[in-house]
Every structure is written in structure tokens, then in C-alpha cells.
Amino acid sequence: MRSPERSTSHTDHGWALPIEEHTMRVLLVEDDERISSFMKRGLEAEAYEVDLASEKAQTLALTETFTYDVIILDIFLGSDDGMDICRMLRQRSVRTPIVIMTAKDSAVTRQASEEVGADAYLPKPFPFEDLLGTIVRLHESYVLSDSLKET
Secondary structure, three states, X not given: OOOOOOOOOOOOOOOOOOOOOOOOEEEEEOXXXXXXXXXXXXXXXXXXXXXXXXXXXXXXXXXXXXXXXXXXXXXXXXXXXXXXXXXXXXXXXXXXXXXXXXXXXXXXXXXXXXXXXOOEEEEOOOOHHHHHHHHHHHHHHHHHHHHHXXX
């Protein structure tokens, strides 16, 4: 496993890593335990720190307590709606990049995810490398936009 402090330019998958000295923290919101366990193990193997949530109250509590580099949010969470959670996070001024994922891909769902404030959209199933690339791309954009605001 790669050390989080190692500043390298590429992962084993070929995606550029941020050159920062901190471990990226990810909030994964998924109610299917099998999927969340698989994704958590994969992200941790890539040196990400991962917190899990499976419903709205948990997600809102975690985002009020911790700062995340990326939030990965499933749309269908039992009785909760990931789109509603995304909208609520944006209304609460959470600027963290949000990746919406869903097993029910459609142009309408993709458009709706943009309208509620998602930064990226991944239809399930997706190659894990696509998720890693999306996380890196979003994080780099977020860091760049923050650094431009500081100048």
C-alpha cells in the first residue's frame, strides 16, 4: 500500500495524485453494505481515508463535523433520496465536490444531479479506475479554484 505522504505524480492506475501532504478524506454515502465495503477497501488501498454513511441524518451530521475532500453519494438510499441530500448540502454551503452515483442511469437523472449541485455523475456499475480518476479530477479542480480565490 502506498504511503499517504508520498508525493508521487501517478497511481498504479495512471491517475495523477495531488501533491499535497495530507491524506484525502472521502465520505461515501451508500446503503448497500456490500457495495460500500468494496468501495471503502478499494479507496483505502489507494491511501484515502474513508468515512461511511448510509442515510441522510448520518451524512448531514458527518459533514457538519468533518471536512471532506470528496463526497460520493448514491441516489437511492432506502427511504432517503441522494438528490435531496445533495441539494441540502449545497443549501448548507458545503462546497466539497460531490460525485453522484446511481444504478438507474438516464439523461433526466444526469441533468437532475447537475441541478442539485453535483460535480460529477457515475452510472453503476462503473470501473473502479473511473471513480479514482473522477476523485482526482474533482479534487484538483477544487484546489485550483480555491487557490485562484486566494490570489
